Amino acid sequence: MSARAGWNLLESLAAGSCSALDAVEAASLRTRALEPRLHAFLSTAFDGAEERAKQLDARPARGPLHGLPFAVKANLCWEGAETNAASRVLAGYRPPYSATTVQRALDAGAVALGVANMDEFGFGSSGENSAYGATRNPWDPTRAPGGSSSGAAAAVAAGSVAFALGSDTGGSVRQPAALCGVSGFKPSYGRLSRFGLIAFASSLDCVGVLAPSVEELELVMSVLSGVDERDSTSSTLAPFAPERRDDLRGVRVGAPREHFEGGVDPRVAECVRAALRECERLGASVREVELPHTRSAIATYYVIASAEASSNLARYDGVRYGTRASGDGSLQGMIEATRAHGFGPETRRRVALGSFVLSSGYYEAWYVHALKVRRLIANDFERAFEHVDVLVGPTSPTLAFRLGERAADPLAMYASDALTVPASLAGLPALSTPCGLVRDGDVDLPVGLQWIGPLGADERVLSLAGAWQRATAHHRTHPPLADLAEAAR
Amino acid sequence: MRSKLALKLGAANPANASGSRGAARGCLGTAARAPYPAAVEQQNRPPQNSATNADAPASDSLAVERALRLARLGVEAAERAPFAREFERVLASFAELRRIDVSGVAPLHTPSVRIDALREDRCAPSLDRESLLANAPDAHDGFFGVPKTLGGDA
Structure with a gap:
């Protein structure tokens, strides 16, 4: 069973050791076992997914995402599935078309397993603002998975799916990825089509991807990217071309001073400093930079x-x-x-x-x-990137907090986004990768490392983080809750 | 000033209490079935002293009332005072923004590198009317249905 968890599916399918149907059946089994504890999905489509997998296996040609089961955040239109953005006001809405990103994933052979829970319309950082009940964190079900892509992050962390499509307006992919210990990428503004994404804030919204590792992120990005004439903001940049690296030799890493101050938990800061030392060990030079308007x-x-x-x-x-x-x-x-x-x-x-x-x-x-202040924030980044290739710091100021802890205080909740909103305001590509665990009481909780690059340098961010991830392997640690799926067999 | 605001909003608009929106409130009054726990429900809760900020221009009841009206939000009378308090607290916390010197700085509306994308204007297939109307709460004869707005009783 563990060989068929979401984090192993890409390798198993590529090696031919499992079929699309095997992958989808494993994902369905695991999701059925874990849903009562997690509530990562608002709806599932197991039968349809298995039928689709059979059709894909029968085809002579395989798409680049052949057989990979994935979750669709509830604000991305998926034709025929209830796409309610976790809002009561959209209860029952079944779009007559799919979002471009959803359609491109399906066309590449991926199999949609279900609709992932979220904060209503993307308004939240804990998943608790869903009108249909909160998702729980696979590392500790008493804690929030982060938000707003709460169900997407939890489903990936639990090994239920091989990747998930989410959206990131101010950190909604990166912050839950950090709190759930998975990799989450927000591309440059405009790099992915937003046609079919239920709009929240149009100058900030990005479709993003969550996955067990950077490897899946690069593969999915290469399938999803490209101009879409139905979204005039979809960029005219060259097609996404991942760059493989095995070290960080010659790379200039900037550590933003302000991202280690204020409300940042010292345990999170220390974990990130250790990750920066790993960057140096891999050949990078690390220097402190300033982003004064943070x-x-x-x-x-x-x-x-x-x-x-x-x-x-x-x-x-x-x-x-x-x-x-x-x-x-x-x-x-x-x-x-x-x-x-x-x-x-x-x-x-x-x-x-x-x-x-x-x-x-x-x-x-x-x-x-x-x-105007937004311009000053973007200028801070431009100045920093005159001296460094990538910025690295914490994704979330804190570890996963308890459900209910911040729900009654909007300002405390907004503070969860302190380190992710700057890149969103400037439209920059940013990625969160897990960088270790911190003991909190009687549980281990993941810490997220945020990588930020200049506008349009999506490939650079993914390749540098990918090299670091392969060398450090923090992404290979999975939550103990996933063992429940084994026990349920 | 804050106390006055909370009291004013707590009383709400008398026209709303018994006027044409009575039925609307009746509908909202079914909140027990709603999935959201009401954040604050005490109607006669005493006004609280939250941090006031002279920079926050919202410190009058009209501002919050106007925001609700512009947003087409029929917030119940009982919820108005706590709503206004929280609204003001959030705005006050953002007031530090207004102390940042932005003279000579151009607003950044979008980070998009492509803001003037134009394409040839041409006909293309669209979704059919039936599938678009399938999600409407009320549709007949190929049109969306809404409450009567002219002539006679609604």
């Missing part, structure tokens, strides 16, 4: 992201899709009741906040001002 990034991000969210979520009015509350029977009453009833507390807060900062009299003072 401390303003959370406020900047939440002003801009909320403003864009308030516009994007205006479409949920009970007319075209999802649920409707009748209210007092008038059109206006219906719209207000639908939104009040259909949106969770955090969604309501962000939509109101966004409407406020965009409103007449406050627009310049809040929204435009935040856009």
